[in-house]
Amino acid sequence: MSNLASRLRSQLRRVHRPSVDAVFVILLFTTVICGGWLVARHDRAWDVTLAAHNSLSRESVAILQRLDAPLRLTVFAATDSAIANQIKRFLARYVQAVPTLEIYYLDPQRFPEQARDAEVALVGQLLLEYRGRRETLKELSERALSGAIARLTESRSPWLAVIEGHGERALTGTAPTDFGRLGRELKAQGYLARPLDFTLIKEVPDNTRLVLLSTPQVAFFPNEIESLSRYLDRGGNLLWLLDPGDLNGLEPLAAQLGLTLLPGVVVDPAAAQLHLDTPTVAVIADYPPDALGSELTAPALLPGCVAFEATVAPSWTLTSFLATGNQSWNETGRIVAQIDRDELIGEMRGPLPVVLALTRTLPSVGTTAAREQRVVIVGDGDFLGNASLNQHGNRALGLRLLRWLSQEDALLELPAPAAAVAPLALSDIERTLLGAGTLVILPVLFLSIGVMVRWRRGRRR
Numbered sequence: 001m002s003n004l005a006s007r008l009r010s011q012l013r014r015v016h017r018p019s020v021d022a023v024f025v026i027l028l029f030t031t032v033i034c035g036g037w038l039v040a041r042h043d044r045a046w047d048v049t050l051a052a053h054n055s056l057s058r059e060s061v062a063i064l065q066r067l068d069a070p071l072r073l074t075v076f077a078a079t080d081s082a083i084a085n086q087i088k089r090f091l092a093r094y095v096q097a098v099p100t101l102e103i104y105y106l107d108p109q110r111f112p113e114q115a116r117d118a119e120v121a122l123v124g125q126l127l128l129e130y131r132g133r134r135e136t137l138k139e140l141s142e143r144a145l146s147g148a149i150a151r152l153t154e155s156r157s158p159w160l161a162v163i164e165g166h167g168e169r170a171l172t173g174t175a176p177t178d179f180g181r182l183g184r185e186l187k188a189q190g191y192l193a194r195p196l197d198f199t200l201i202k203e204v205p206d207n208t209r210l211v212l213l214s215t216p217q218v219a220f221f222p223n224e225i226e227s228l229s230r231y232l233d234r235g236g237n238l239l240w241l242l243d244p245g246d247l248n249g250l251e252p253l254a255a256q257l258g259l260t261l262l263p264g265v266v267v268d269p270a271a272a273q274l275h276l277d278t279p280t281v282a283v284i285a286d287y288p289p290d291a292l293g294s295e296l297t298a299p300a301l302l303p304g305c306v307a308f309e310a311t312v313a314p315s316w317t318l319t320s321f322l323a324t325g326n327q328s329w330n331e332t333g334r335i336v337a338q339i340d341r342d343e344l345i346g347e348m349r350g351p352l353p354v355v356l357a358l359t360r361t362l363p364s365v366g367t368t369a370a371r372e373q374r375v376v377i378v379g380d381g382d383f384l385g386n387a388s389l390n391q392h393g394n395r396a397l398g399l400r401l402l403r404w405l406s407q408e409d410a411l412l413e414l415p416a417p418a419a420a421v422a423p424l425a426l427s428d429i430e431r432t433l434l435g436a437g438t439l440v441i442l443p444v445l446f447l448s449i450g451v452m453v454r455w456r457r458g459r460r461r
Contacts, residue, residue: 056093060146064097066153067130071101074127076120078107083124090140128152147188157192158209158406165197166248167217169241169381176387179212182398185389189399191406198224204231210406213250214241214381220249228253235362237374237405241381244306257358258313259377264332266305266352266379267339270325274392280304280335282324282354282380284397292320292357292404298393302380306330307352316358316375322397323351354379357404374405 056064073091077084084105095101108115108123118127119136126137126145130152137148151157162171162179171183171193186193196204196211198220204211204227211231229252232238240253244265247254254261271281282305287293300322307330312318328350329341341347358375378401383394426434 056097057142057146060094060142061097063146063150063153064094067098067149069131071098071149071152072129073101073103074114074118074129075103075105075124076108076115076118076127077105077124078109079105081123087124087126087140093142094145143188151190154190157190159205159207160186160191160193160210160212160402160406161196161204161208162193162212163198163214163216164195165199166220168214169385171195174386177382177385179214179384179386181386181389182384185395185399186402189402191402198227203227204236206234208236210237210239210402212239212241215243215245216248216250218248222249225249225252229256232256232373232375235371235373237407238376239401239405240375240377241384242306242377242379243381244304256313257316257375257377258311259356260309260311261379262307262309262330262348262352263346264306264330265335266302266307266324266328266354267331267335268324268328268350270299270327271301274299274301276301278303278335279339280331282307282328282352284322284354284393285325287322288320290320292355292400293322296393296396296400298396300383300393300397301388301391302354302378302383303388304382305354305380307348307354307379308356308377310353310356312356312358316360318356319359320357321353322355323353326350328352355401372407374407376401376405 075084075087077087091101091103095103106114108120118125118134120127122138124140126140128135128137128145128148130149133152135148135152137144162168162183164170170178170180172178172180172195174180183193196208202223208231211228213228228238232253242261265280266282267279268281268283269279270283270285271279274283280303282302283299284302285299287296307324308321310318310321326349329347330352331339331341332345332347333339341349356377358377360373362371362373364370382388383391384398389395389398
């Protein structure tokens with residue numbers, strides 16, 4: 001009997017290891033198959049990059065959530081080409097957010113008529129179609145694609161008139177103080193921005209939603225000021241960008257709004273903390289939690305800025321304002337070497353209002369319901385110029401002011417322009433430590449672990 005039990009235990013030992021291996025293989029295959037099934041039914045992705053390069057921005061997700069009809073994208077490139085594979089990887093983020101996105105690939109050489117109809121000039125261009133509207137995309141970036149989708153979902157675009165003809169900042173100009181970059185930004189946002197010259201057009205068109213006025217170099221004529229006043233009397237919205245110095249004929253407009261300018265130019269020590277080499281930059285760092293300042297975090301820089309008193313005409317209401325910091329003041333003297341505030345000559349300590357938001361309610365006329373009229377006055381026009389638009393929070397503040405003035409809540413914010421990736425710069429000590437770690441420390445560590453494992457196995461024998 002004991003011999004039988006001994007043989008049985010021997011046979012069990014022989015089949016034990018193969019049985020365990022077989023069970024392990026079965027469980028492994030089962031796990032792989034179940035994992036593949038779960039991935040196919042529940043697609044999930046995680047972006048572990050530091051700058052989130054493989055994820056859509058918050059603005060793009062908000063734009064895609066507004067889609068209520070199929071969006072069709074036609075990529076004019078051969079399906080098996082390298083550029084098609086690159087575009088496919090780029091569009092994967094959009095497919096992840098909108099699984100119903102329709103994407104088709106057409107070789108423009110095989111289908112020249114379709115390419116000509118879509119106004120395609122380069123291989124790799126995209127044609128977007130949504131609710132009978134279409135747009136050909138010439139740039140492959142998240143900002144460009146999301147902007148095109150946002151424009152296609154808009155049923156109407158607000159008109160914006162930029163006053164020109166008196167030496168003001170030009171909408172399409174390339175000078176550092178012009179609005180060329182702002183004009184392109186407005187087009188991407190869905191605005192219809194057009195220059196308005198009172199020497200050619202005597203009145204502001206009725207379909208104008210908003211007028212942008214910057215400081216003129218040549219004084220306005222009385223009839224031109226009257227045209228602006230009539231525009232305000234009709235309930236038009238206005239963004240007025242001032243600069244220190246003479247108003248050049250715009251004094252009646254300031255009186256109509258009850259605007260009082262403080263003398264001098266704003267000096268703000270906070271500019272030095274942002275590594276600026278001039279103190280004459282007004283820094284807006286604290287935003288009020290209202291429609292004008294909510295969600296704004298980056299400081300806005302207003303170079304050569306004039307401040308205001310927080311008072312307006314009786315017919316208007318000061319709804320909100322943006323101000324500088326506590327250490328700022330309005331310097332009335334020359335900006336040379338060391339400067340300090342002189343209270344005796346009227347230099348006031350901050351916070352100083354540099355952006356005023358005015359509103360008033362217009363009564364209903366006939367079938368037109370009562371509505372709110374809005375005016376924003378900024379003590380600086382350079383912050384929206386070509387040289388300063390993309391500095392810190394200037395772009396975000398400018399677009400927030402325009403969106404609030406145009407009263408277009410449906411206009412969604414676009415993703416910020418892609419920032420250049422900062423290069424990895426290592427000091428001499430860091431490079432030495434990195435080289436020593438990879439060439440000496442890690443090999444010695446692995447060799448020591450191997451020797452230790454070999455020694456312990458030898459002791460067990």
